[in-house]
Amino acid sequence: MYVVLVVLMLLIPIPIYFAFRSLFENKHNRKGIQAVKDAYKRVIKRYTLSISEVNKFGNRLIAIDRTMGKLVLVVYKNGITWEKCISLDEVMFCQIIKTTNKVSGCIQKVIMELTLSNNHGIINFLFFHETLDDMGDLPHRLKRSQYWKKRFNIK
Numbered sequence: 001m002y003v004v005l006v007v008l009m010l011l012i013p014i015p016i017y018f019a020f021r022s023l024f025e026n027k028h029n030r031k032g033i034q035a036v037k038d039a040y041k042r043v044i045k046r047y048t049l050s051i052s053e054v055n056k057f058g059n060r061l062i063a064i065d066r067t068m069g070k071l072v073l074v075v076y077k078n079g080i081t082w083e084k085c086i087s088l089d090e091v092m093f094c095q096i097i098k099t100t101n102k103v104s105g106c107i108q109k110v111i112m113e114l115t116l117s118n119n120h121g122i123i124n125f126l127f128f129h130e131t132l133d134d135m136g137d138l139p140h141r142l143k144r145s146q147y148w149k150k151r152f153n154i155k
Contacts, residue, residue, distance in 0.1 A: 032059040032076040039074045039083040047085050053151070055144055058133060062125060064088075064151060071114075071152075073125050084123065092117045094152045096127075096145045106130070107138060110145050114152075 040061055044051065049070055054063035059076040069088040074081065093115040099108045110128040126132075128141040 035059075035076045035081045036061050036074050039076070039081045040072065043072050043074070043083050043085050049085075055148070057127060057137075057141065057144070060126060062148060073123070075126070086114070086116070086123070088152065090116045090118070090120060091152055094149050096149055098142075107142075110138075110141055112145055112148060 036056070036059055040063070043049070047070060049065040049072065050067055051063045051072070052066045054061065061074040063072040064070070071086045071088055073084045073086070091114050095113050097111045097113055100106065101108050108130045109126065112125045112127060114123045114125070116123065127145040128138055133141070
């Protein structure tokens with residue numbers, strides 16, 4: 001009898017730990033989603049945009065306003081929200097960079113790199129990262145990155 005009680009006392013904290021952990025992760029994820037939504041609304045209001053297309057990838061968002069020729073990028077990471085509104089006329093070059101693991105050959109990152117005119121630099125937008133995103137999302141994210149690259153070439 002005492003052995004059963006001891007075993008139960010040792011095993012019961014494990015499911016409680018995982019329940020609290022998942023509850024905390026969901027709360028943190030919801031905070032990121034809300035931060036992205038709020039930043040997106042701020043950018044739309046600030047630049048009076050009428051968005052024609054938008055895609056959200058975890059705590060990252062990309063949108064385009066075809067009528068005004070603007071690109072909106074929003075990223076939430078480590079409690080900080082980064083938002084950028086870029087004129088499509090500033091984008092000189094767009095390429096998709098896939099970083100692979102040299103040992104396994106698996107794709108680790110998919111980044112869209114935007115080169116801006118007038119030495120305004122390079123902007124990277126992360127479509128996929130193996131530690132942040134689910135590997136099952138990789139094929140969809142690759143297609144989305146290629147789709148967005150084509151959207152810049154149509155002016």
